[in-house]
Amino acid sequence: MQEQDKEKKLSEKIDQLKERYEADGQDLAVHLDGLYHSNYLKYWDYISLETLLSLQKTKTNFPDELIFIVYHQITELYFKMVLHEIKQLCVAKNLQADFFLKRMKRINWYFGHLIQSFDVISVGMEHEQFMKFRSALHPASGFQSVQYRMIEMMSTDFINLVSKDKRSDYTDYSTIDEMYENIYWRHGAIDVKTGKKTLTLKMFEDQYSKKLVRLANKFKTKNLYSLFKRLETDVQQSEETVAILKRFDSYVNINWPLAHYKYAVRFLIKKDGAVPATGGTNWQKYLPPKFQKQIFFPSLYTAQEIEDWGKAWVETEVFGSVEFTPSV
Numbered sequence: 001m002q003e004q005d006k007e008k009k010l011s012e013k014i015d016q017l018k019e020r021y022e023a024d025g026q027d028l029a030v031h032l033d034g035l036y037h038s039n040y041l042k043y044w045d046y047i048s049l050e051t052l053l054s055l056q057k058t059k060t061n062f063p064d065e066l067i068f069i070v071y072h073q074i075t076e077l078y079f080k081m082v083l084h085e086i087k088q089l090c091v092a093k094n095l096q097a098d099f100f101l102k103r104m105k106r107i108n109w110y111f112g113h114l115i116q117s118f119d120v121i122s123v124g125m126e127h128e129q130f131m132k133f134r135s136a137l138h139p140a141s142g143f144q145s146v147q148y149r150m151i152e153m154m155s156t157d158f159i160n161l162v163s164k165d166k167r168s169d170y171t172d173y174s175t176i177d178e179m180y181e182n183i184y185w186r187h188g189a190i191d192v193k194t195g196k197k198t199l200t201l202k203m204f205e206d207q208y209s210k211k212l213v214r215l216a217n218k219f220k221t222k223n224l225y226s227l228f229k230r231l232e233t234d235v236q237q238s239e240e241t242v243a244i245l246k247r248f249d250s251y252v253n254i255n256w257p258l259a260h261y262k263y264a265v266r267f268l269i270k271k272d273g274a275v276p277a278t279g280g281t282n283w284q285k286y287l288p289p290k291f292q293k294q295i296f297f298p299s300l301y302t303a304q305e306i307e308d309w310g311k312a313w314v315e316t317e318v319f320g321s322v323e324f325t326p327s328v
């Protein structure tokens, strides 16, 4: 670039800056002075690397516990990105179909990564070490992941999260507070021995119930399912929309839960029977999607598809040879 061109560009930039700062009643000269004195940005400061790497606080000396913590944290960061996308959709004024589908594709992409990467846990952890360090983690459980619950509540109408045997007890006039009593996971977290709520659940409720009910009320009319129902009919029915949303439903409500279940089985079932989970639930009845039938976009499925929810995956993954490959 010629010297003259450079000068011209610079003076244009200064004019733009003046305009921007003046609009906020700010003196550009003071800000330029601040710029002159400030240090260059460093990668490690920008991403808070040292803080990030200080957050893996193991409870035991088993080396593989680090993998367990890191993988949970990675999952939570992905959940954060999913929530970030959902929030953008929910606050969008005059939501356009194109934007909706683009963001849903991103979410699918994130969940695809999570489903595929679950192997990190099985390859990365020796069973013997896991069985020892897990006893130091009671009663904490991934069950207490509040972001997982937020994704569910922001994805669909609340009634779809109610235990499937209780859904018919409610009408369009039922409040979220009423339905929350029977949200599926409160029924799942029952202590195998006593039949009472597990401590894992009680602690989670004390910490998060109020926040979650508030969130569910806020998203009553702007969760993903209700946004979908407000799209133009031809967009709702287009092959592309249906495929993207069905993929989302199946990633969150079948593929991820089953990838997770597969490892719970691998780690918690011994030859002489199952060992209790850290959360103490009857997890073999609770975790498989076919028992819960959580479906975010129920109007997209036939009665038969709902009946067979979760079955196809088991057939291919457990009895067949088809490998799961994530795609949008």
Ligand code: HEM
Binding pocket: 071, 072, 075, 076, 121, 140, 141, 142, 143, 144, 145, 148, 185, 257, 260, 263, 264, 265, 267, 268, 277, 278, 279, 280, 281, 282, 283, 287
């Ligand atoms: C060896 C690995 C793992 C095992 C053995 C395992 C086991 C379990 C069990 C048994 C439950 C049922 C609740 C309980 O009794 O504790 C559960 C729930 C759950 N876990 Fe894990 N888990 C593993 C890894 C993970 C990872 C990496 C995450 C990522 C955040 C995670 C997130 C969850 C969530 C969200 C639930 C609740 C699921 C629902 O309500 O449908 N788990 N896990």
